[in-house]
């Protein structure tokens with residue numbers, strides 16, 4: 001079959017992507033693409049590095065064999081098995097966003113059965129140039145676009161900026177820009193992007209979350225909390241909407257608490273055998289709950305401390321230094337169970353001057 005005989009089936013690529021989003025119950029982006037691959041028995045995913053090690057080849061030789069600097073999909077007719085090989089090496093010209101796209105692009109060839117349609121054993125990834133009209137490449141990219149950056153979600157969440165799309169969905173800025181342009185051009189033609197019925201239940205919740213999604217400009221923590229006013233890590237009140245910063249749960253590891261904000265073991269004496277319902281440690285009587293704390297004025301002339309700002313009573317997560325609703329410090333911060341967010345361990349030095 002020659003190139004010109006293949007007609008690009010945009011509808012099929014789009015429908016397949018939508019179906020897969022439903023089948024794999026995707027409701028978080030970037031998609032965990034490797035966990036999806038695991039569900040396909042005849043798809044083996046390998047890195048160039050793995051091929052180098054198992055075949056004793058250099059990276060250049062693997063690139064030559066795969067006929068691509070990025071990746072390739074090989075099909076073994078007799079075994080009905082596929083090998084998706086990809087260049088895992090992150091460089092300035094190959095950022096992780098690009099590898100993510102390549103993986104999904106190759107997955108597109110697999111799921112759209114391009115090897116069979118094209119009648120070839122191997123399809124190699126080409127970096128598209130404006131003049132490149134390979135219909136299989138275009139179809140695989142179209143699939144990737146609808147799978148990794150579903151236009152209906154972007155429209156529903158009102159994301160008009162390629163930077164935001166890139167940051168939120170984990171694709172490159174260039175790719176986000178093409179998606180954005182595709183949406184604008186299509187809308188001009190009167191095409192409406194509504195969330196497909198099969199994705200409605202899963203996405204209404206997700207869209208809400210996208211709308212809450214904010215990243216703190218000071219400490220780069222990412223939150224999905226409705227009515228977030230203060231960063232619970234550093235108390236900043238300015239946020240970047242849609243930008244996906246660090247997960248504060250992994251970056252600022254706190255104290256393990258249950259859903260009532262109560263520590264699972266005592267943060268002061270490490271007692272693990274706590275009473276079922278008490279809010280104080282039965283050994284050292286430390287207060288176990290992380291919550292919004294009141295602010296008192298320490299006036300040396302007055303015996304009793306004067307209440308300045310009352311607590312709003314919000315229960316907080318185990319790593320919260322501040323209340324995300326009102327900005328008061330947390331009980332864990334006040335009791336020094338948590339370090340200040342920007343605390344650095346002092347460097348030990350032998351010299352004292």
Ligand SMILES: [Zn+2]
Pocket residue numbers: 105106109123124125126136137140
């Ligand atoms: Zn391709």
Ligand SMILES: [Zn+2]
Pocket residue numbers: 216217218219220221231232233234235236
């Ligand atoms: Zn912050």
Ligand SMILES: [Zn+2]
Pocket residue numbers: 266267268269270271281282283284285286
């Ligand atoms: Zn204790």
Ligand SMILES: [Zn+2]
Pocket residue numbers: 292293311312313314323324325326327328
């Ligand atoms: Zn509060």
